[in-house]
Amino acid sequence: MGLRARILAAFTIGALVLSALLASVTYGLVRSSLVRQRESAAVNQAYVNARYLRDSLRSAGADVSVLLDSLENPGGGTPVLLRDGIWYAPLGIDREDLPGALHEAVAGGEPARMRFSLDGQTQLGVGVPLPSVRSAYFEVTSFSDVEGTLSSLAISLLAAALVTTVSGAALGASVSRRVLRPLAHVSAAAVAIAGGRLDARVANIDDADLGTLVESFNEMASALQERIERDARFASDVSHELRSPLTTLSASIQVLQGRRNDLPARARAALDLLVADVQRFSAMVEDLLEISRFDAGAAALDLEEVRISELIMHALLAATDADVPVAVAADAVDCVVQADKRRLVRVVANLVGNAQSHAGGVVGVSIEVADGQVLIGVEDAGPGVPEQDRDRIFERFSRGAAGAGRRGRGDGVGLGLALVREHVQLHGGRVWVEDRGAGEPGARFVVQLPSAVPPSSAPEPDPGPAVIPA
Ligand SMILES: Nc1ncnc2c1ncn2[C@@H]1O[C@H](COP(=O)(O)OP(=O)(O)O)[C@@H](O)[C@H]1O
Numbered sequence: 001m002g003l004r005a006r007i008l009a010a011f012t013i014g015a016l017v018l019s020a021l022l023a024s025v026t027y028g029l030v031r032s033s034l035v036r037q038r039e040s041a042a043v044n045q046a047y048v049n050a051r052y053l054r055d056s057l058r059s060a061g062a063d064v065s066v067l068l069d070s071l072e073n074p075g076g077g078t079p080v081l082l083r084d085g086i087w088y089a090p091l092g093i094d095r096e097d098l099p100g101a102l103h104e105a106v107a108g109g110e111p112a113r114m115r116f117s118l119d120g121q122t123q124l125g126v127g128v129p130l131p132s133v134r135s136a137y138f139e140v141t142s143f144s145d146v147e148g149t150l151s152s153l154a155i156s157l158l159a160a161a162l163v164t165t166v167s168g169a170a171l172g173a174s175v176s177r178r179v180l181r182p183l184a185h186v187s188a189a190a191v192a193i194a195g196g197r198l199d200a201r202v203a204n205i206d207d208a209d210l211g212t213l214v215e216s217f218n219e220m221a222s223a224l225q226e227r228i229e230r231d232a233r234f235a236s237d238v239s240h241e242l243r244s245p246l247t248t249l250s251a252s253i254q255v256l257q258g259r260r261n262d263l264p265a266r267a268r269a270a271l272d273l274l275v276a277d278v279q280r281f282s283a284m285v286e287d288l289l290e291i292s293r294f295d296a297g298a299a300a301l302d303l304e305e306v307r308i309s310e311l312i313m314h315a316l317l318a319a320t321d322a323d324v325p326v327a328v329a330a331d332a333v334d335c336v337v338q339a340d341k342r343r344l345v346r347v348v349a350n351l352v353g354n355a356q357s358h359a360g361g362v363v364g365v366s367i368e369v370a371d372g373q374v375l376i377g378v379e380d381a382g383p384g385v386p387e388q389d390r391d392r393i394f395e396r397f398s399r400g401a402a403g404a405g406r407r408g409r410g411d412g413v414g415l416g417l418a419l420v421r422e423h424v425q426l427h428g429g430r431v432w433v434e435d436r437g438a439g440e441p442g443a444r445f446v447v448q449l450p451s452a453v454p455p456s457s458a459p460e461p462d463p464g465p466a467v468i469p470a
């Protein structure tokens with residue numbers, strides 16, 4: 001059960017138990033005091049009447065029925081008199097209605113009282129022997145009014161208990177909401193931080209217990225942010241420091257290359273190796289610098305409106321000498337996107353470079369428009385990328401099965417696709433790899449970018465993809 005449900009249950013059950021306890025105690029107390037009052041009033045009345053009857057019957061010639069009728073009975077008691085073996089019951093209560101034990105006790109000369117039930121109602125029977133006039137006086141009092149009062153009391157107590165329980169539940173719901181609100185804020189901030197917004201914090205709250213939680217959460221987030229930023233700065237500082245010796249190295253190598261023909265064969269071979277390695281090293285340092293700019297949040301788009309087909313063609317020319325067929329869909333020819341040219345050129349260069357080093361070169365590039373998005377496909381006829389690697393190869397320093405084993409000359413270090421993804425995401429787009437399809441071996445890397453201009457409202461009949469050599 002969640003915390004919210006537990007708080008709610010505790011409040012509801014607490015209110016229920018408390019109100020049930022109060023109600024039953026109140027009912028018990030009221031009931032016993034009411035019954036006691038009623039009983040003592042009835043007994044007193046019976047004794048008063050018995051005394052009056054005894055005194056009246058002593059005087060000769062008294063008419064018993066008239067006497068019984070004349071009895072005062074404010075408590076509603078019904079009189080029954082036994083005199084000389086004759087029963088006088090003017091008001092409907094018969095001798096059979098009286099419990100036998102009451103008879104016997106009174107016949108034995110003892111006054112007695114007894115509660116019994118008649119027609120489903122509780123009655124109190126009081127019997128007083130009057131030996132001096134050879135009689136016994138009984139009075140039967142109904143408790144129905146007390147029972148009526150008690151049942152209305154029970155109904156109101158039940159209603160009160162119900163209202164209390166419902167209010168307890170409502171209070172529990174509001175308390176749990178208030179208690180959990182800061183926790184919801186903390187979890188929202190945690191989600192934001194996990195999503196990359198390192199500066200997300202929780203607003204401080206005025207609560208001794210939860211305030212500590214919020215404070216330590218914010219401290220943790222700050223420490224994390226500082227740590228991540230420091231790591232990012234470290235990578236960028238190292239790359240910066242490497243840059244200037246590398247520049248010197250490149251310049252010296254250039255000088256050497258100018259005199260390449262004067263060198264002996266072995267030195268020439270060594271120089272070639274050196275040139276390749278220094279180039280690879282420089283590219284890596286550039287990539288590291290680029291990626292550390294993303295980490296520092298310093299990567300800013302330099303946007304302009306560009307015709308995507310032109311840009312891709314231009315980038316392909318720069319990236320490869322091979323004749324790559326480019327299929328531009330009719331509606332993509334004039335498609336314009338908001339793009340940072342330099343970054344898109346790098347994206348194309350990295351994809352083409354990968355196709356060359358991992359898959360034998362690019363065999364085709366396609367540009368199409370769908371749902372306001374431009375799709376740029378770069379295809380090769382290489383081994384393709386296995387299903388389980390298709391996410392992983394876009395991570396930093398991750399080299400797929402093709403590149404993992406050999407860490408040889410000319411291979412990258414696994415930053416190329418990570419950079420591609422960063423560049424594309426900065427544009428609000430996506431990149432993924434899929435099978436080339438149509439039964440052909442190879443991979444297709446697809447870059448999806450939002451297009452600036454919605455596809456023309458009246459599309460012309462599609463003449464099929466136009467093949468334009470790069
Ligand atoms: N066109 C491709 N065909 C097959 N595998 C590829 C292709 N492009 C990239 N890969 C795989 O993705 C991995 C990561 O690529 P990348 O990030 O550019 O790193 P690098 O090229 O430095 O190895 C490569 O090592 C390779 O295994």
Ligand SMILES: [Mg+2]
Pocket residue numbers: 350353354412414415416417
């Ligand atoms: Mg690469």
